[in-house]
Amino acid sequence: xxxxxxxxxxxxxxxxxxxxxxxxxxxxxxxxxxxxxxxxxxxxxxxxxxxxxxxxxxxxxxxxxxxxxxxxxxxxxxxxxxxxxxxxxxxxxxxxxxxxxxxxxxxxxxxxxxxxxxxxxxxxxxxxxxxxxxxxxxxxxxxxxxxxxxxxxxxxxxxxxxxxxxxxxxxxxxxxxxxxxxxxxxxxxxxxxxxxxxxxxxxxxxxxxxxxxxxxxxxxxxxxxxxxxxxxxxxxxxxxxxxxxxxxxxxxxxxxxxxxxxxxxxxxxxxxxxxxxxxxxxxxxxxxxxxxx
Amino acid sequence: xxxxxxxxxxxxxxxxxxxxxxxxxxxxxxxxxxxxxxxxxxxxxxxxxxxxxxxxxxxxxxxxxxxxxxxxxxxxxxxxxxxxxxxxxxxxxxxxxxxxxxxxxxxxxxxxxxxxxxxxxxxxxxxxxxxxxxxxxxxxxxxxxxxxxxxxxxxxxxxxxxxxxxxxxxxx
Numbered sequence: 010x011x012x013x014x015x016x017x018x019x020x021x022x023x024x025x026x027x028x029x030x031x032x033x034x035x036x037x038x039x040x041x042x043x044x045x046x047x048x049x050x051x052x053x054x055x056x057x058x059x060x061x062x063x064x065x066x067x068x069x070x071x072x073x074x075x076x077x078x079x080x081x082x083x084x085x086x087x088x089x090x091x092x093x094x095x096x097x098x099x100x101x102x103x104x105x106x107x108x109x110x111x112x113x114x115x116x117x118x119x120x121x122x123x124x125x126x127x128x129x130x131x132x133x134x135x136x137x138x139x140x141x142x143x144x145x146x147x148x149x150x151x152x153x154x155x156x157x158x159x160x161x162x163x164x165x166x167x168x169x170x171x172x173x174x175x176x177x178x179x180x181x182x183x184x185x186x187x188x189x190x191x192x193x194x195x196x197x198x199x200x201x202x203x204x205x206x207x208x209x210x211x212x213x214x215x216x217x218x219x220x221x222x223x224x225x226x227x228x229x230x231x232x233x234x235x236x237x238x239x240x241x242x243x244x245x246x247x248x249x250x251x252x253x254x255x256x257x258x259x260x261x262x263x264x265x266x267x268x269x270x271x272x273x274x275x276x277x278x279x280x281x282x283x284x285x286x287x288x289x290x291x292x293x294x295x296x297x298x299x300x301x302x
Numbered sequence: 303x304x305x306x307x308x309x310x311x312x313x314x315x316x317x318x319x320x321x322x323x324x325x326x327x328x329x330x331x332x333x334x335x336x337x338x339x340x341x342x343x344x345x346x347x348x349x350x351x352x353x354x355x356x357x358x359x360x361x362x363x364x365x366x367x368x369x370x371x372x373x374x375x376x377x378x379x380x381x382x383x384x385x386x387x388x389x390x391x392x393x394x395x396x397x398x399x400x401x402x403x404x405x406x407x408x409x410x411x412x413x414x415x416x417x418x419x420x421x422x423x424x425x426x427x428x429x430x431x432x433x434x435x436x437x438x439x440x441x442x443x444x445x446x447x448x449x450x451x452x453x454x455x456x457x458x459x460x461x462x463x464x465x466x467x468x469x470x471x472x473x474x
Binding site: 168174175176177178179180181188189190191195196197 | 351354364365366367368369370373374380
């Protein structure tokens with residue numbers, strides 16, 4: 010179904026009439042119009058989850074007023090009036106931020122929200138070190154725990170989106186945390202870095218080191234691929250293999266510059282050079298256009 | 303029948319594979335992961351990581367999903383448990399009827415903290431929150447046998463009794 014087949018729905022936000030498609034989630038619709046509803050666990054590329062409750066807004070439908078998490082509220086045919094920033098909503102958000110701040114005091118995004126919503130830090134328990142029972146606490150793990158808000162973005166990106174399932178939630182209650190299975194380096198990790206990119210609080214670290222890419226605190230380490238053009242190391246090997254297998258190209262590492270395979274193995278810089286050389290040779294690119302590429 | 307020694311990786315995989323066989327015919331919707339893990343736990347008194355990995359491979363399920371289930375429910379343990387599993391009820395009713403000193407007594411006798419297993423794999427101790435037998439509190443459960451209305455003196459006897467039973471088991 011293309012966008013113009015979809016049913017348009019009109020809603021009123023603080024008296025302003027705005028529109029969105031049926032099935033679209035309310036949070037995205039109202040934020041598109043600039044109402045700046047805060048959120049942490051939502052990500053446009055991931056299935057809705059409703060974990061952080063920050064996007065809670067007040068709605069009025071059929072004469073009834075209620076508070077709902079807008080990220081899990083799909084647009085449907087009904088008379089809907091939305092009030093994203095009432096006093097009640099503000100107070101609720103303050104409480105949520107207060108709790109988030111107590112849980113993850115080191116996360117910058119939470120600190121900023123606290124300033125914005127005038128929330129002050131509550132007293133911290135003195136000894137928090139035994140947070141995750143039964144696992145060895147490393148420095149990376151400690152730092153992660155001080156920032157992670159359990160929004161599940163990384164878990165959804167790795168599992169629902171990419172189907173790798175290298176990490177998941179473990180334990181419950183106060184011990185709930187995100188971890189690779191058995192707290193061992195995850196075999197299923199391809200080093201794609203999606204978890205790192207979607208994390209709202211910076212609780213996941215990714216860095217290139219020597220010949221490998223490391224993602225902490227998962228203890229994930231994957232080898233990098235050497236560009237056949239310049240010898241520079243770029244994407245993770247496992248990640249390239251994964252892409253190859255998904256688009257059904259046989260992966261042959263020592264295949265000598267066979268067109269399809271070799272292009273995927275080039276680093277972004279060499280890939281551009283290659284495209285440019287081809288373009289110049291076939292005259293689809295003329296001199297002077299080089300700078301654009 | 304529980305195994306009483308720590309099994310080797312091969313043994314674990316062999317036994318786990320047998321359990322897996324009875325689940326293979328189930329479709330994705332029918333599959334009951336908790337039942338599978340319970341069957342494995344019944345065999346080993348814990349969930350051996352090698353067994354979990356085998357399940358993941360054989361039944362084509364992400365290991366992370368099994369790990370999530372195994373760590374969510376307190377009835378599952380990823381570390382070996384003792385032959386004698388002692389659960390001390392710390393629910394409200396038992397608490398009022400004096401569960402605290404009884405737990406202290408047991409802690410003292412076993413030299414274990416709640417949640418720990420003795421290094422010789424004889425005893426595991428844990429506290430539980432209400433087992434629904436409040437009228438019989440304070441209550442201790444030893445290997446699924448309920449001992450209610452306990453007094454301090456009885457606790458002492460109780461532990462020495464289980465010790466004797468285990469001792470006889472060894473000799474016989």
